Amino acid sequence: MAQAEGGYYVPHQSSWPIIGSVGVTALVVGIALYLEGIGAGPWVLGAGLLITLWMVVGWFGDVVREGLTGLYSDQVDRSLRWGMIFFIFSEVMLFAAFFGALFYARVLSVPWLSGADPATSRLIWDSVALTWPTAGPANAAMEWRPMGPWPLPTINTLILLTSGVTLTAAHHALKDGNRGKLVGYMWATIALGLVFIGLQAYEYYHAYEHLNLRLETGIYGSTFFMLTGFHGMHVLIGTLMLGVIAVRCMKGHFRPEAHFGFEATAWYWHFVDVVWLGLYIFVYIL
């Protein structure tokens, strides 16, 4: 095979990247137009979304076909692994920015605003007593309640942790060559993911309707929805990835000794799990 002869699979042309550039550009320009209230926005956005999806499906389709025809040597496999590891690392750092905002607000800026550092609070706002959770000095009169850890977030924590277990069970089934068990655990994982998203959606509804907790609810609302919202988006993407992988499992694309597509998705799912644990502790409990 390629490895023995020192070859490395280099695809010599591809239209997907340029299609992806057009799609992503249309997508973001569409969102920007929409945010600025310019008429064509939603159309450009929709077109960009479709082109981007076309690119994703086409590009991954190429990769899947190449993988199945045995073009990928062990060395190519390692490149894909490094790529996925550092992609996940970049995602970790994206969440780090939002966690950083939460910690900064709780540990520094809210105490400073309420007079811990008198010079600062006097310059910025007439001193008011603020304690976390807070919606800020301008919203002191606002009636709202924070989201506690019980019951929904705790249930969701258990659901995500269980989904990590079922996914690992699926991985073991794959390595044992037991396709029936593999497919069963895959769909169980996806079902748990969907339940999580459903409960999270209900939690948002509950926040808006019963707690009056909104994006506009000062720094608490900002950090709460930004962190849980970005996490929810990642769960959604992860669930879609698991869906694709489940179908590929059913088609028998994976062999016990070669199934990086499965592993990459599993890594991603576990990453989303770990981020949730951080959320559960720092957003809901503490």
Next chain:
Amino acid sequence: MTATTQDHAHHAEEPTGFKRWLVTTNHKDIGSMYLLFSLAMFLVGGAMALVIRAELFQPGLQVVDPYFFNQMTTMHALVMIFGAVMPAFTGLANWMIPLMVGAPDMALPRMNNWSFWLLPFGFAILLSTLFMPGGGPAGGWTMYPPLMLQTGTAFPFVIFAIHVLGISSIMGSINVIATILNMRAPGMTLMKMPLFVWTWLITAYLMIAVMPVLAGAITMLLTDQYFGTSFFSAAGGGDPVLYQHIFWFFGHPEVYILILPAFGIISTIIPAFARKPLFGYSSMVYATASIAFLSFIVWAHHMFTVGMPLAGQLFFMYATMLIAVPTGVKVFNWVATMWRGAMTFETPMLFALAFVFLFTIGGFSGLMLAIAPADFQYHDTYFVVAHFHYVLVTGAVFAILAAAYYWMPKWTGHMYNERLGQWHFWLSTIFVNVLFFPQHFLGLAGMPRRIPDYSVQFADWNMVSSIGGFGFGFAQLIFVWLLYKCIRGGQKAEARAWEGAEGLEWEVPSPAPHHTFDTPPVIR
């Protein structure tokens, strides 16, 4: 099936003409596109700088209106950082890293194409904002709220343009890391890698670590503007200073992203023209890694005047000053490499030498700025402008030019015109000092930056600086002409174009064939 057979099967049907460049996965094609794009952006950003210097030629307002001036200072920085310097380094990485480590291509060739092609699209969005109602971004490239939130229609376009550029950088860096970690020829251990490869490995790591943080920061700007969040508004319990912390957590490592590959280039060129191996190879590697580590814990030295607790100021001051240690190791090693070397002074070496002198001046002024009490005086003056232009123009840009002259024979197969190269070097070096050195005096005398008008006592040195600016700007046209001539023809270059050049890239013919190292070489 091998890459080679793939290659022959495909060659017949490979598109030619413009379409070839749209769909190529070849690291040399993509490297060339990066480098030419970067040159174009260098000229665009340079034109913006000349608008700034034309306005500052005399006190008073005569050339552009102040709001447009602010757009120019903002866009000049964004274009030069994200459009000129970073793509130039990525282009060099694309061209040279596979050649240097003996790999057939980058590890993820299709993604490589995407990393590049997002750039022209991102810049189309960014530059188009200049023509939007309310003009382009004018709050400075750091985009501090609340000022940035007063941008007109351009606001979301700027944010998303930067998102696109960030995605491009992250993918480019992932590719570099995968290539270096996985594509080295047998026998090329980590501590045998050329320093350019080492510095890029660390740079790529920095980029993957901090680009998403910038993305997070500007996403919070976006939600503050459109979705009613209060991250950066004290009214809602947030803090505008929070933005500055997050931004500079990205921004300071970004500074090293802009300079570490330059260190790698200089560490390649000086040994070649001193005809001696690099002094202290392993200490160079450790120094680079130390600088990268320290870059994560010094960010608030950009914000000494925002009102930080004293303990914070002290920590960030001392941590920043620590960076002088590994940087000093590097400068010492470059000088020690030249000690008793058989030196010749072709254009790449001249630029490398100028780098060592002039970057070090920028390093020293950085040390001055690191001293918190002194910084209260220097902050937001032209002294800061002088400092980072010494680091970025006579540092990063000079290193890129040195690299371009050094590897141009390998890229084009021709030697460039040495006489034109020398003219380019001397004019650049003289004018860049005329341009930036007086800005130290202006800053110490108290001239604020980012203001289109100034008090008359600053008139003389501003006029000198502007003359230097135009001289430096037009001197770059020599390079454009030289590059054009070198691509079109000239004396044939040998495989080893320079007598003292070491490394795998000189083992392949000049110009480097479209595909190299399909079978990896063995390094002893």
